[in-house]
Amino acid sequence: MARATEPWAALAAALTRSAPASSDFDLSPEAAPPNRRLRPAGVLMAVEDRPDGARIYLTKRSPALKHHPGQIAFPGGKQDAGDPDPVAAALREAEEEIGLSRAGVEVLGTLPPHETVTGFSVTPVLARVAAPFEPVPEPGEVAEIFAVPFGHLADPGNYTVQARRWRGQMRHYYTVPWGPYYIWGATARILRGLAERLAS
Template identity: 70%
Template sequence: MDLHAPLAAILEALERPSSGSSDFDLNPGVVLPEGRKLRPAAVLVALMERHGELQVILTKRSSALKHHPGQIAFPGGKVDASDKDVAAAALREAREEIGLDPANVEILGALPSHETVTGFAVTPVLGRVRDDFIPIPEPGEVAEMFFVPFAHVSDPANFSVQSRRWRGQRRRYYTVPYGPYYIWGATARILRGLADRLP
C-alpha cells in the first residue's frame, strides 16, 4: 500500500482552520459556566506504518486508575511547567506510558484543543513513529498498548452516537469500536474531528 496518500491527507487536514471540539458537542443543552478555567493537557496521536498500512497507537488504561479506569486513550496527560510546549508534553507522556522514545517521533502538527468533561483543554499532537519499537507499558497507568488501522478510525461511517446518564442527564457521545476495544468519549471525539477534516 502507498502510505504517501494518507500521510499527505493528514498534513492537509492539519492545515485546515477549524474551531476546537468538546465532550459537549453532541449535548447542546449543557450550559457551561463562563470564565471556566481549563487545565492544559496533551495527547500523542501516534501514527505508525505496520503491515503495509498506517496504524494508530492507543492504550487501554489500567483498571487501578482513579480516573477513567479501563478506558481506551491516547498516550498523554497534563502539561507540566517543565514542558517546552504541548508537543513536548505529549512526547514525555508517551515515553512514560509506553516507552516510546521522543527521538523516534516526527511531529506532524496539532489539532485544535478539545475540552473534556473533567475540565481539561487537551491538544491532540500528531506524530509519525519512524521505526518499530518494543512497547514498555507503565503498569500503574497502562494495561495494554494496541494498534488500530488509520483507515478504520478515519472513516466517519465507522462512528456511531450513543448515550448514557451522566450527572443526572442523558449524555450523547461518539463511539468507534474496533474488535474487542470500545473506543468512545474524548478519544473517539478527537478521532472523529480528524476524520471530518480529511479531504
C-alpha cells in the same frame, strides 16, 4: 510508488484545513457546567506505517486508576511545570506510558484543542513513528497498548453517537468501536475530528 495505505500526504493536507475546537459537550451543550476553567494537556496521536497498512496507537487505562479506569485513551496527560507546551507534554507522557522515545517521533502538527469533562484543554499532537518501536506499558497506569488500522479511524462512517446518563443528565458522545475495544468519549471525538478533516 507509494502504497495506497500510506497516510502521510492525506495527513499533511488535513493539517492545513481549518477546524473549530471540539468538546465533550459538543453533542450535549446543556450538560456543560458554567464558568469552567481548563488546564492544558497534550495527547499523542502516534501513526506507524506497517507492511499491512498504517495504524494509530491507543492504550487501555489500568482499571485501578481513579480517573477513567479501563477506558481507551491516547498516551498523554496534563502539561507539567517542566513542559514548555502541550506538545512537549504529549511527547513526555508517550515516552513514560508506552515507551515511545521522543527521539523516534516526527511531529507532523497539532489539531484544534479539545475540552474534556474533567476540565482539560487537550491538544492532540499528530506524529509519525519514525524509528523501530516496541511498546512497553507503564506499570500501574496502562493495562494494554494496541494499534488500530488508520483506515478504520479515518472513515467517518465508522462513528456512531450513543448516550448515557452523566451527573443526572443524558450526555451524547461519539464511539468508534474496533474489535474488542470500545473507543468512545474524548478519544473518539478527537479521532472523529481528524476523520472529518481527512474527508473534506
